[in-house]
Amino acid sequence: xxxxxYMLFRLLGILAIAFLGVWMGTTGNYWLIIPVVIIGTGxxxxxxxxxxxxxxxxxINAVAxxxxxxxxxxxxxxAVIVGAILIVLNKNGSSEMFKIGLTLCFSVCALLxxxxxxxxxYNRKYGGNE
Amino acid sequence: xxxxxxxxRRLRFDNNEMTQEELAxxxxxxxxxxxxxxxxxxxxxxxxxFKIARxxxxxxxxxFQYEE
Numbered sequence: 057x058x059x060x061x062y063m064l065f066r067l068l069g070i071l072a073i074a075f076l077g078v079w080m081g082t083t084g085n086y087w088l089i090i091p092v093v094i095i096g097t098g099x100x101x102x103x104x105x106x107x108x109x110x111x112x113x114x115x116i117n118a119v120a121x122x123x124x125x126x127x128x129x130x131x132x133x134x135a136v137i138v139g140a141i142l143i144v145l146n147k148n149g150s151s152e153m154f155k156i157g158l159t160l161c162f163s164v165c166a167l168l169x170x171x172x173x174x175x176x177x178y179n180r181k182y183g184g185n186e
Numbered sequence: 187x188x189x190x191x192x193x194x195r196r197l198r199f200d201n202n203e204m205t206q207e208e209l210a211x212x213x214x215x216x217x218x219x220x221x222x223x224x225x226x227x228x229x230x231x232x233x234x235x236f237k238i239a240r241x242x243x244x245x246x247x248x249x250f251q252y253e254e
Contacts, residue, residue, distance in 0.1 A: 059216075113215040114231050115222060 062107045069100050132167060135160040192250045195224045197242045213237045 073096035142157030206220040222228035
């Protein structure tokens with residue numbers, strides 16, 4: 057399989073997973089979302105193995121690293137700002153917006169803890185434990 | 187500003203007009219990476235730099251030059 061055909065299948069696969077996920081979410085079949093995502097990811101993984109050309113190299117990894125870092129920082133900053141605004145504007149603590157604000161702020165905290173743990177792991181892996 | 191320049195395009199033509207695809211295949215990377223290298227948009231790792239130099243059968247410094 058060529059790289060271009062793989063990319064086409066990958067796009068169709070991601071769209072299919074997203075469509076099925078949303079459809080199952082709206083119809084109330086929440087328990088089916090996880091198997092669909094797992095099976096879809098597995099199929100995409102198998103397709104990737106059939107590509108004869110090099111699909112991922114160090115430049116792709118560098119691009120993915122920068123994209124991940126940008127997405128991570130953007131989410132942290134936006135979620136903190138939006139979360140703080142929602143909490144401040146709904147101080148009584150009873151509205152749904154207050155809960156959404158809290159959820160956003162706690163998700164940022166969780167993300168920062170994961171980042172910190174991952175940083176410690178990779179710092180040790182690449183010899184930074186002295 | 188320090189920059190790492192390369193002679194990949196020149197070396198490809200000196201080696202029977204080797205295609206970018208052929209070089210990518212032999213160096214174990216994608217054609218897009220070769221394009222990015224030739225355009226000076228990407229600086230390779232030492233490993234990839236050695237692989238590319240080995241494909242052309244020359245030393246590392248004959249392919250990549252460090253300029254300040």
